[in-house]
Amino acid sequence: MKKIDILKKLRSSNLRPTKQRVEIAKFLFEREKTFHFTVESLNKLLTKKSTSKIALATIYNTVHAFKAAGHLSEVEVRGNKSYFDTNVSNHHHFYDSETAELIDINANDIVIQKIPKAPNGKKIKNVEVFINLKN
Amino acid sequence: MKKIDILKKLRSSNLRPTKQRVEIAKFLFEREKTFHFTVESLNKLLTKKSTSKIALATIYNTVHAFKAAGHLSEVEVRGNKSYFDTNVSNHHHFYDSETAELIDINANDIVIQKIPKAPNGKKIKNVEVFINLKN
DNA sequence: TTTCACTTTAGAATAATTATAAACTAGTTT
DNA sequence: AAACTAGTTTATAATTATTCTAAAGTGAAA
Numbered sequence: 001m002k003k004i005d006i007l008k009k010l011r012s013s014n015l016r017p018t019k020q021r022v023e024i025a026k027f028l029f030e031r032e033k034t035f036h037f038t039v040e041s042l043n044k045l046l047t048k049k050s051t052s053k054i055a056l057a058t059i060y061n062t063v064h065a066f067k068a069a070g071h072l073s074e075v076e077v078r079g080n081k082s083y084f085d086t087n088v089s090n091h092h093h094f095y096d097s098e099t100a101e102l103i104d105i106n107a108n109d110i111v112i113q114k115i116p117k118a119p120n121g122k123k124i125k126n127v128e129v130f131i132n133l134k135n
Numbered sequence: 136m137k138k139i140d141i142l143k144k145l146r147s148s149n150l151r152p153t154k155q156r157v158e159i160a161k162f163l164f165e166r167e168k169t170f171h172f173t174v175e176s177l178n179k180l181l182t183k184k185s186t187s188k189i190a191l192a193t194i195y196n197t198v199h200a201f202k203a204a205g206h207l208s209e210v211e212v213r214g215n216k217s218y219f220d221t222n223v224s225n226h227h228h229f230y231d232s233e234t235a236e237l238i239d240i241n242a243n244d245i246v247i248q249k250i251p252k253a254p255n256g257k258k259i260k261n262v263e264v265f266i267n268l269k270n
Numbered sequence: 271t272t273t274c275a276c277t278t279t280a281g282a283a284t285a286a287t288t289a290t291a292a293a294c295t296a297g298t299t300t
Numbered sequence: 301a302a303a304c305t306a307g308t309t310t311a312t313a314a315t316t317a318t319t320c321t322a323a324a325g326t327g328a329a330a
Binding site for chain 3: 018019020021054055056058
């Protein structure tokens, strides 16, 4: 992502550009490559980078606000940490969030035609598809 | 799944068939249909069903032991609860669990050819593919 | 500049899970 | 069948991630 007008980005999504939000937004969005982080790691990085300490709760608030505005997407992975991703292009579980219910899909009811190679030195352990449901 | 020999199942995976394990295994595996649960829901169901109370920690231990033995699989979903699934047929996130690192896959590097219909009254909100990596 | 709804903050609260260490027990050995 | 022991269970404390609360702070409109 190219350097962008942070203030415009915030205002256009009805997020008052406070000092904290601007600082976090700059940190997240003024970079070339996709950036993955947890709230914890973001907090550490921000603490290291600047002198003014932003409260952890504010980081939670802000990250969620950015997510709600579509500037971040959330990815849940094994290990009980929520990861957020500056890449908001659509990623890819039947999971009914209304009822918090899982419904099985037989493996052969999904056919994947094209799949990327694993990164260098890594192998594909397995592939999991989640189809999220709505009413 | 048909009614099975619980003791054999436990012994064959080097799990000493204790009173608690047998009770939990019967509850989980002596059923026709796939069963989804969280540790919390399983605990409630077991408490309701029997008079003898099994410690929550034991339920965690047992469920993890069953998972390690391949009798249960784990599915992580939004909302920070771990769900377990008696359906151990292979399900379908690049996530490198060695480094706890996420690597993006462009949406068009994965093509899904066949996809099931959403259950009655539900719509597909989105589809997410996780490719888990190993070394 | 005054006002006020929106924000931030520290700290308490909650929720899910794991660690601890003492008590218990299945299964083997005497 | 009593003794032994490694594997288990248990209550409770600890940990980790996250959310709540309520007081203090602050953009931005009037």
